[in-house]
Structure formats: structure tokens, C-alpha cells
Amino acid sequence: MIYIKSAAEIRIIKEGGRRLAAILARLLKEVKPGVATEYLEDLANELIEKTGGRSAFKNYPMGHGLFFPSTLCVSINDEVVHGASLPSRFIKNGDIVDLDIGMEWPVTAELRAKFKAPFNSHSKQGGFFTDMCATVGAGKISSEAKKLIANSRKCLDLAIKAAKPGQTINDIARAVSTCAESRGYGVVRDLVGHGVGYFAHEKPDVFNFEIAEKSPENVVLKPGMVIAIEPMINAGDWRVDMAANDFTVITADGSLSAHFEHTVAITEKGCDILTK
Numbered sequence: 001m002i003y004i005k006s007a008a009e010i011r012i013i014k015e016g017g018r019r020l021a022a023i024l025a026r027l028l029k030e031v032k033p034g035v036a037t038e039y040l041e042d043l044a045n046e047l048i049e050k051t052g053g054r055s056a057f058k059n060y061p062m063g064h065g066l067f068f069p070s071t072l073c074v075s076i077n078d079e080v081v082h083g084a085s086l087p088s089r090f091i092k093n094g095d096i097v098d099l100d101i102g103m104e105w106p107v108t109a110e111l112r113a114k115f116k117a118p119f120n121s122h123s124k125q126g127g128f129f130t131d132m133c134a135t136v137g138a139g140k141i142s143s144e145a146k147k148l149i150a151n152s153r154k155c156l157d158l159a160i161k162a163a164k165p166g167q168t169i170n171d172i173a174r175a176v177s178t179c180a181e182s183r184g185y186g187v188v189r190d191l192v193g194h195g196v197g198y199f200a201h202e203k204p205d206v207f208n209f210e211i212a213e214k215s216p217e218n219v220v221l222k223p224g225m226v227i228a229i230e231p232m233i234n235a236g237d238w239r240v241d242m243a244a245n246d247f248t249v250i251t252a253d254g255s256l257s258a259h260f261e262h263t264v265a266i267t268e269k270g271c272d273i274l275t276k
């Protein structure tokens with residue numbers, strides 16, 4: 001089911017997204033050689049609690065009886081997504097690091113009253129979900145890594161421009177795949193963006209690669225939809241494998257991978273980035 005959010009709900013999702021963007025900006029500044037991922041995890045938890053939110057990822061069910069162990073995804077180099085921050089690892093000079101974070105906000109009655117926030121009946125805490133990520137370099141990174149990061153960010157920018165009422169999921173996908181593949185990069189096909197707001201993950205799936213035009217998943221974008229657009233771009237082939245922990249996704253050929261994400265709302269005139 002695809003949920004259409006009300007103006008009042010989108011207003012609160014945007015307020016939570018603004019706070020999440022500030023948290024991610026702070027975390028990205030801490031990405032340096034020698035920094036432990038546990039430090040980033042502790043800081044993320046501290047900042048989320050301080051702003052009146054709750055982690056969307058910690059203990060998230062991954063299937064097969066697995067639950068994600070951390071609030072923050074820290075995916076390094078060939079890790080595409082779901083690189084947990086726990087157990088702790090140290091970031092090295094030359095690494096590229098993707099920080100992916102989700103938050104439910106607000107989760108207290110006091111904040112709901114202060115912001116005149118509607119109650120999300122799909123969650124016990126009553127808050128609304130946002131999701132975002134960005135990839136940065138630690139220390140001195142290679143020119144290959146710099147180009148991958150810049151082009152992956154451009155893929156997201158172009159995808160957001162394509163997200164307008166009356167357009168389809170394929171218009172978003174086409175923007176990503178054209179940008180990436182024309183530069184020789186692989187667009188990950190085993191993972192996609194998603195709806196967000198009432199839950200951390202909802203329908204529709206937001207593909208970064210084109211699907212059949214007549215597919216029921218190639219939905220038409222409508223005002224009130226809230227989606228997380230997240231290109232995952234590999235420096236090499238698009239294919240991926242699963243790491244030994246059964247939840248971290250890695251590039252099959254060992255190449256670098258970059259990942260950018262924003263939560264956006266489809267409006268009458270285009271779209272509104274909610275995580276900035």
C-alpha cells in the first residue's frame with residue numbers, strides 16, 4: 001500500500017528531517033582517520049535523544065532472525081550499505097565512508113504538543129520517519145574516489161529533479177542510471193529506495209534502474225507521497241554480495257561504492273527535500 005501523507009504530517013516529517021540533517025552534518029565532520037565507528041554511533045545516539053527522536057535502524061529486523069545492531073550505518077569502501085557501526089572499527093586514511101541514518105520524530109507527548117504534531121498511529125511512539133545518507137572521504141582519498149563521490153551525489157540531485165507529480169518511478173531511475181552508466185559506473189540493482197514516513201520503509205520501491213514501463217511497480221508520482229531516493233553507485237560492476245555477517249552488502253568485484261540519500265515529498269509543483 002502506498003500512503004499519501006497530509007500537509008500536517010509532511011510538515012512534521014520535514015521538521016524531523018531538518019533535525020536529522022543537522023545530526024548527519026555533525027557526524028560527517030567527525031569522519032577522520034583514526035576515528036572509531038563506535039564513537040560515531042555514541043554521538044549519533046546522543047544527538048538523536050537530545051533532539052527528541054528515536055533511532056529507526058537499531059534492532060531493525062533484517063530477516064532470518066537477525067536484527068541490525070546499531071543506530072548508524074557506517075559503510076566503508078566496498079561496503080555498499082548496512083555496514084554496522086558495531087562492533088567498532090577504525091576509519092583509515094584514504095577510506096570513503098557512507099553514513100546512513102534514520103530517525104523517528106517526535107517521540108514524546110511534550111514535543112507533539114509543542115509542534116502541534118499529528119500522532120502516527122502506525123508507531124507506538126507516534127512519531128514520523130525520515131532517512132538520509134551521504135558519503136565522504138577520510139583524509140587524503142584517491143582521484144577515483146573523489147570522482148565516484150561527486151558523480152554519485154550528482155545522480156541524487158538529478159533524481160530529485162525528476163521527482164515531480166505525473167512523472168513515474170522510471171523517470172527517477174532513468175535520471176540515476178543515465179548519469180552513472182554514462183560515466184562507466186555500476187548502478188546497484190539488488191537494493192532500492194523506498195517510501196517513508198509512517199514507517200522506516202514503505203511502498204513504493206524507488207528504483208535506480210529502469211524497470212518495465214507497464215510494470216505495476218512503475219507507479220505515477222502523486223502529491224503527498226513521501227519517498228527516500230538513494231542511488232547506490234559502484235566504481236566497478238553493479239553486482240553485489242553479502243558479507244559474512246549476513247546483513248552488510250558489499251561490491252562483488254571489491255570496487256568502491258558511494259551512496260547518497262534524501263527524503264522528499266512530492267508536491268503539486270515538484271518535490272520538497274525534507275532532509276536539509
